[in-house]
Amino acid sequence: MSGFSIGGLDLVGDVEHLLSYHFMLNALRAGTIVAVLAGAIGYFMVLRRQSFAGHTLAVIGFPGAAGATWLGLSASLGYYGFCLAGALAIAALPAAGRLTAGLGGYGDESAVIGTVQAFALACGFLFVSLYKGFLSGLTGLLFGSITGVSDGQVLALLVAGAGCLLALLALGRPLLFSSIDSDVARARGVPVRLVGTAFLLVLAVAAAGASQITGSLLVFALLVTPAATASRLTARPLPGLLLSVLIAVAVTWLGEGIAFYSPYPIGFWVTTLAFSSFLLATGYRHGIDRLGRRRPATPRGERRGEVAA
Amino acid sequence: MSEQLPDAGPPAEVLELAGVTVRAGGRVIFSDVSLRVRPGEFVAVLGPNGVGKSTLLKAVLGLLPIADGRIRVLGAEPGRHNSRIGYLPQRRAFDPATRIRGVDVVRMGWDGDRWGVALPGRLGGRAGRQARDRVHEVIALVGAEGYATRPIGQLSGGEQQRLLIAQALIRRPDLLVLDEPLDSLDVTNQAAVSALVQTVCRSHGVAVLLVAHDVNPILPYLDQVIYLAHGGAVMGPPEQVITSDTLSMLYGTAVDVLRDRTGRLVVVGQPDSHAEHRS
Numbered sequence: 230m231s232g233f234s235i236g237g238l239d240l241v242g243d244v245e246h247l248l249s250y251h252f253m254l255n256a257l258r259a260g261t262i263v264a265v266l267a268g269a270i271g272y273f274m275v276l277r278r279q280s281f282a283g284h285t286l287a288v289i290g291f292p293g294a295a296g297a298t299w300l301g302l303s304a305s306l307g308y309y310g311f312c313l314a315g316a317l318a319i320a321a322l323p324a325a326g327r328l329t330a331g332l333g334g335y336g337d338e339s340a341v342i343g344t345v346q347a348f349a350l351a352c353g354f355l356f357v358s359l360y361k362g363f364l365s366g367l368t369g370l371l372f373g374s375i376t377g378v379s380d381g382q383v384l385a386l387l388v389a390g391a392g393c394l395l396a397l398l399a400l401g402r403p404l405l406f407s408s409i410d411s412d413v414a415r416a417r418g419v420p421v422r423l424v425g426t427a428f429l430l431v432l433a434v435a436a437a438g439a440s441q442i443t444g445s446l447l448v449f450a451l452l453v454t455p456a457a458t459a460s461r462l463t464a465r466p467l468p469g470l471l472l473s474v475l476i477a478v479a480v481t482w483l484g485e486g487i488a489f490y491s492p493y494p495i496g497f498w499v500t501t502l503a504f505s506s507f508l509l510a511t512g513y514r515h516g517i518d519r520l521g522r523r524r525p526a527t528p529r530g531e532r533r534g535e536v537a538a
Numbered sequence: 539m540s541e542q543l544p545d546a547g548p549p550a551e552v553l554e555l556a557g558v559t560v561r562a563g564g565r566v567i568f569s570d571v572s573l574r575v576r577p578g579e580f581v582a583v584l585g586p587n588g589v590g591k592s593t594l595l596k597a598v599l600g601l602l603p604i605a606d607g608r609i610r611v612l613g614a615e616p617g618r619h620n621s622r623i624g625y626l627p628q629r630r631a632f633d634p635a636t637r638i639r640g641v642d643v644v645r646m647g648w649d650g651d652r653w654g655v656a657l658p659g660r661l662g663g664r665a666g667r668q669a670r671d672r673v674h675e676v677i678a679l680v681g682a683e684g685y686a687t688r689p690i691g692q693l694s695g696g697e698q699q700r701l702l703i704a705q706a707l708i709r710r711p712d713l714l715v716l717d718e719p720l721d722s723l724d725v726t727n728q729a730a731v732s733a734l735v736q737t738v739c740r741s742h743g744v745a746v747l748l749v750a751h752d753v754n755p756i757l758p759y760l761d762q763v764i765y766l767a768h769g770g771a772v773m774g775p776p777e778q779v780i781t782s783d784t785l786s787m788l789y790g791t792a793v794d795v796l797r798d799r800t801g802r803l804v805v806v807g808q809p810d811s812h813a814e815h816r817s
Binding site: 401410417418 | 652658
């Protein structure tokens with residue numbers, strides 16, 4: 230990660246020490262996969278204004294995992310099953326195919342999603358209390374843990390992540406087109422509804438995968454914050470997407486490294502780092518925009534002009 | 539700009555509607571609309587709000603079924619040749635927070651409907667260079683060079699509209715279908731965008747089907763108009779259709795058509811030409 234030392238701190242030595250633990254190696258591997266995935270998918274999620282849907286998908290994983298554990302099944306199965314089912318349910322909501330840039334996006338839909346989200350959380354708590362011996366795992370389910378990633382989980386994540394990225398690559402231009410301008414995309418023959426559903430499914434797999442590392446509540450730190458940060462730094466699609474991935478990977482690596490040497494949980498560090506980058510980017514954007522306003526402004530069209538007599 | 543079809547002798551009709559009726563929810567939206575549009579013609583679809591002007595455009599694009607009649611678009615069923623149609627739907631504006639550049643929005647018109655991703659920069663090879671050249675060409679055509687690389691959400695309504703027209707033009711369409719492109723623009727921008735559409739129509743031979751609820755900004759340029767009103771439709775050249783009698787009958791209220799000093803027609807008292815009638 231870094232080949233230098235500052236003020237007597239032996240960073241190289243620290244990193245070598247950290248990598249000598251197999252569980253840390255696995256945490257870094259899993260974290261990297263999750264970060265790349267979340268950064269890329271999050272970029273489109275933010276562009277499509279589907280942050281709320283993404284958050285809900287992440288939260289829905291919690292009752293899935295808790296329920297699966299209660300029934301004696303694997304938690305992964307619960308995460309993936311519930312997230313995918315949730316994605317199909319959101320895609321079936323009438324307004325989902327109709328989101329349009331600048332036209333308000335979600336109205337009733339967000340109310341329905343919010344209602345389902347609250348119910349999902351409540352079910353999760355029910356399952357946790359039904360399975361009495363499981364309460365210690367609650368924090369892990371919600372906020373993630375650094376120690377629990379097995380080799381098998383890393384492999385499963387790698388397969389799921391590669392599948393998601395390939396799907397995203399294939400969706401590519403039509404996804405961007407229908408995210409920005411769904412009416413024109415539809416007229417040009419893009420199956421807007423299908424693209425939207427496919428995207429939600431990819432989002433669900435990413436959320437389920439990431440939940441197992443960062444916990445259900447903190448998936449969001451990786452899905453939305455790097456993308457929101459990147460979009461404040463550039464308005465170009467490809468650099469924006471790559472920047473989002475880069476920020477997600479950087480905060481994950483740094484967060485895991487710091488968490489290893491500190492008593493505080495990994496989720497806190499990753500989220501705090503992501504949040505800091507977001508604040509910096511927002512400040513940068515404000516500064517740039519303020520500079521831009523000093524130049525003579527172009528006349529802005531009035532909202533609804535009067536008609537000439 | 540618009541290359542003729544290789545097999546085309548004399549230019550055929552771009553658009554042909556015969557006795558078209560559209561129903562929605564058991565209600566007749568409009569009935570018995572007939573229209574022929576030839577290459578390079580500028581046709582306006584006019585009328586108050588809620589009479590189905592946008593519905594007519596969607597039927598032409600094959601996005602809505604028709605109950606009766608026949609539509610031929612570029613010699614085929616509606617929806618068959620939509621890649622040869624530039625479409626600008628009715629909308630308000632991009633959200634100010636939309637962080638994507640105008641030039642990216644224009645580019646979507648070129649290959650946004652193709653699966654996969656385009657290789658960036660030099661990796662894109664000749665196809666990539668061709669796409670970039672064409673993007674610059676249409677941006678210059680609509681006069682948007684000054685702001686095309688800024689995020690589209692931060693541009694004014696007129697600037698956004700020009701970029702969207704560039705997007706609609708990028709694939710050298712034979713037909714431009716524009717739904718209320720002048721809506722939400724101030725008077726200066728209405729005149730400028732109207733003149734731009736006229737230029738594209740005349741010098742590049744692109745047929746234009748434009749929906750408006752106020753006819754005045756485009757009136758000097760029109761070859762044909764089609765007025766939809768509750769219960770009926772009137773079609774023909776502007777000087778025949780745009781008369782005090784016809785419009786008063788269509789709107790059910792007194793509408794005057796005047797001639798100004800230069801001989802231009804001006805419609806006065808048209809109920810929907812004022813802002814307070816729409817919300």
